[in-house]
Amino acid sequence: MIAYxxxxxxxxxxxxxxxxxxxxxxxxxxxxxxxxxxxxGIHACRRADLPLWLGRSLYEIELEGEVREEAxxxxxxxxxxxxxxxxxxxxxRDEYTRMCADRAHELARAADLxxxxxxVEPSVPEGPALLGFVAARIAEKISGADAYHAERRxxxxxxxxxxxx
Amino acid sequence: xxxxxxxERTASAEEVELLARLRAGDERAFEALxxxxxxxxxxxxxxxxxxxxxxxxxxxxxxxxxxxGLERFEGRSSLATWIMRIVVxxxxxxxxxxxxxxxxxxxxPEGQEAAVEPERFRGPGDAFxxxxxxxxxxxxxxxxxxxxERDTLRVAMEAIAELPPAQRAVITMRDVQGCRADEVCAALxxxxxxxxxxxxxxxxxxxxxxxxxxxx
Amino acid sequence: MAESHDHVSCSEVVELxxxxxxxxxxxxxxxxxxxxxxxxxxxxxxxxxxxTTVETVGRIEPEEVPPEVRSQLLAAFRxxxxx
Numbered sequence: 115m116i117a118y119x120x121x122x123x124x125x126x127x128x129x130x131x132x133x134x135x136x137x138x139x140x141x142x143x144x145x146x147x148x149x150x151x152x153x154x155g156i157h158a159c160r161r162a163d164l165p166l167w168l169g170r171s172l173y174e175i176e177l178e179g180e181v182r183e184e185a186x187x188x189x190x191x192x193x194x195x196x197x198x199x200x201x202x203x204x205x206x207r208d209e210y211t212r213m214c215a216d217r218a219h220e221l222a223r224a225a226d227l228x229x230x231x232x233x234v235e236p237s238v239p240e241g242p243a244l245l246g247f248v249a250a251r252i253a254e255k256i257s258g259a260d261a262y263h264a265e266r267r268x269x270x271x272x273x274x275x276x277x278x279x
Numbered sequence: 280x281x282x283x284x285x286x287e288r289t290a291s292a293e294e295v296e297l298l299a300r301l302r303a304g305d306e307r308a309f310e311a312l313x314x315x316x317x318x319x320x321x322x323x324x325x326x327x328x329x330x331x332x333x334x335x336x337x338x339x340x341x342x343x344x345x346x347x348g349l350e351r352f353e354g355r356s357s358l359a360t361w362i363m364r365i366v367v368x369x370x371x372x373x374x375x376x377x378x379x380x381x382x383x384x385x386x387x388p389e390g391q392e393a394a395v396e397p398e399r400f401r402g403p404g405d406a407f408x409x410x411x412x413x414x415x416x417x418x419x420x421x422x423x424x425x426x427x428e429r430d431t432l433r434v435a436m437e438a439i440a441e442l443p444p445a446q447r448a449v450i451t452m453r454d455v456q457g458c459r460a461d462e463v464c465a466a467l468x469x470x471x472x473x474x475x476x477x478x479x480x481x482x483x484x485x486x487x488x489x490x491x492x493x494x495x
Numbered sequence: 496m497a498e499s500h501d502h503v504s505c506s507e508v509v510e511l512x513x514x515x516x517x518x519x520x521x522x523x524x525x526x527x528x529x530x531x532x533x534x535x536x537x538x539x540x541x542x543x544x545x546x547t548t549v550e551t552v553g554r555i556e557p558e559e560v561p562p563e564v565r566s567q568l569l570a571a572f573r574x575x576x577x578x
Binding site: 306313314316317321339343346347349393397407410415416417418419427435436456457475478479485486489490 | 504506509512513514519535536538540541544545551552553554555558560564567569571572573
Binding site for chain 1: 522
């Protein structure tokens with residue numbers, strides 16, 4: 115199964131700090147989940163999950179073995195990084211952040227939520243992950259959980275389209 | 280919802296060796312054992328007796344019990360658990376006799392206790408309720424010498440000394456002594472869930488004390 | 496369980512941190528916890544503070560055994576040895 119994984123700029127996992135062997139002119143070597151048994155496997159994103167896990171570097175990852183599908187991620191016993199998705203770079207990150215900020219403003223101003231709107235610009239320097247949440251959370255404030263999911267779907271579509279996934 | 284008890288682990292290989300040395304009368308091994316557990320035993324005794332002086336008596340009595348029981352100890356629990364259980368049993372008896380005991384029920388966490396003052400988060404009527412009004416400090420910016428200096432340790436020790444007895448016992452066993460969760464549960468006769476709540480509250484209070492110290 | 500099924504707030508995170516570090520959070524809550532940390536520097540720093548607190552407490556030296564106590568206990572140990 116092909117999925118996606120965000121890593122820190124130094125190639126380590128965001129939460130476990132595991133140093134992934136990176137793809138270099140071809141897929142990286144297979145990694146088994148024993149690296150951190152308490153984690154119950156290697157975590158990865160489906161396309162729809164991307165907005166929730168935005169990080170600095172994005173990779174395409176191939177999963178092997180019994181893949182468990184959870185609400186916002188997939189978990190596999192074995193995986194290898196196939197290629198870095200170079201389109202996810204500084205400029206795309208900024209574009210996405212601005213897209214979410216514009217959406218957040220649009221929603222908040224239409225609903226007269228000045229307090230919520232005021233948080234948007236100061237949050238921009240903290241980047242795409244935060245702004246994605248801000249926009250979705252404002253949507254939820256106005257129209258409930260369904261609107262939150264719809265906003266996240268829109269974000270995922272934007273990413274898949276922009277990154278050619 | 281009833282919780283499944285944590286499976287208690289038996290004495291480790293290292294402990295089996297230590298036991299052999301103790302039974303052979305190795306005084307240095309005994310002294311090391313006393314040094315290692317004395318402070319924790321005091322904290323555990325204080326969950327049932329309110330005065331430090333009485334706790335010291337309890338601990339001394341417990342050590343006599345440990346010495347007498349060395350031959351019979353079967354290693355079905357870890358050494359630490361076994362020692363703390365002796366302390367608890369003696370402390371309970373002393374506590375009841377003195378009629379000034381900390382009620383046993385108070386070992387279960389009481390009521391609510393916020394890890395961080397609620398005012399530090401946006402309120403229910405605010406935008407983004409529940410989020411930090413202002414971020415806490417990034418302690419990666421605290422110089423290592425400061426993190427490691429005696430003053431910092433002293434602040435943590437004082438914070439622990441001021442904890443309610445049950446919280447003090449749990450954080451002492453878990454984070455000072457390095458016992459496992461199952462050892463704490465078996466020794467103090469608390470559920471895993473309660474042990475975690477006590478640990479959570481204790482760590483939150485110590486963190487707050489360190490924060491006040493670093494923020495100056 | 497968290498207030499929303501889709502996200503946790505910072506005030507919830509500071510209450511969940513011990514369970515998270517103990518690996519006692521149910522998978523759905525752990526996922527929400529991590530999603531939050533993914534965008535919230537404040538909570539990343541808070542969790543780091545808790546971990547630093549645990550490390551600091553771990554460096555506390557065992558309490559000193561008063562010399563009289565030590566000699567009394569050693570005496571008891573020797574008595575037991577003899578019998």
